[in-house]
Amino acid sequence: MRILSVLLIVAAVWIAAVAAWDEKDHEIFRVTEDLEKVEGKGTTFYSFMGLEKGPSSSLDEITKAYRKKSRQLHPDKMKNPSAEATDRFARLGIIANILRGADKERYDFFLEKGFPRWKGTGYYYSRFRPGLGMVFVFLYLITGLAHYLILSINTKSERARIARHVSECKSQAWPSGFPPADASKRRLQDNVGRVFTVYPDGTVWILDTATGDEYLLDPEEVPDAQWGNTVLARLPKWVWKRTVGRVLPAKADAVEEEVASSAAEPGASKKSRAKKGKAARVSSPAEGEEAEGPAPKKIGDAPKKQLKTKTLADGSVVAEASNVAGGRRRRKK
Incomplete structure (x- = not known):
């Protein structure tokens, strides 16, 4: 029973953890993973935008840093922009929206407590959420x-x-x-x-x-x-x-009784049990009246x-x- 109790507790914690992550959380996980793949492991939204104060940066500082960084990464500033450069600029816009919106508090929480590390940063759960x-x-x-x-x-x-x-x-x-x-x-x-x-x-x-x-x-x-x-x-x-x-109809109960009778008499065949049941239903002679022929056999009379x-x-x-x-x-x- 201890094993079952542990499994129940683990499943309950797993359900609570998965249910607690909404679509915004999965977006944060995905962008964080992509950012570290391109910019290097340990790169945060703040370091990518050049915000030295980190989570303590004000809204004005985040906006100024975004404008400065966008001028550097904008594809129009490049002669032959690559697909990677376009993705990098699009990622900058997503990061800026997160840090300038209500999701900044959520990102700061994961940045302090740690991101879930099942297959990267939760990308598996963003594709397949049980x-x-x-x-x-x-x-x-x-x-x-x-x-x-x-x-x-x-x-x-x-x-x-x-x-x-x-x-x-x-x-x-x-x-x-x-x-x-x-x-x-x-x-x-x-x-x-x-x-x-x-x-x-x-x-x-x-x-x-x-x-x-x-x-x-x-x-x-x-x-x-x-x-x-x-x-x-x-x-x-x-x-x-x-x-x-x-x-279910009462017929099912009769079937169950027959099965129970079979279990009680494992050595008896179906035909012999039917004969015993028929013999048991034969009425006995009236009082003082002699019975003609052999007495009917009852269930349990067989040796x-x-x-x-x-x-x-x-x-x-x-x-x-x-x-x-x-x-x-x-x-x-």
């Missing part, structure tokens, strides 16, 4: 990327934590580095009361003391970071549900799929690669 919409799109993409990186870091950290638990448990259960000769399991308890079981096959399981079930500790059980879990995918879904999703098991040397029965309980394989006691 709008508010583009800024938010850019921020949205950056936020999604940062969210994905955070998920990836969390996944890596969780896998490292589980791997560390497995290594510590095996080192404590097998001090020699090898499983016991009698192929027996070892049970350990850490300083916070969690109970772990180390089996001869090298797997480490954590015991749920409330139910007696054991869950496999396997770093590979931690799911990878998915773009679908980032704000890039979740925000549009949230907006859809809050807007269009509220006005659950048996897990494939195997027997270890110690006589315990374990499940073979059956993913339950959030992705962690469970060992039946």
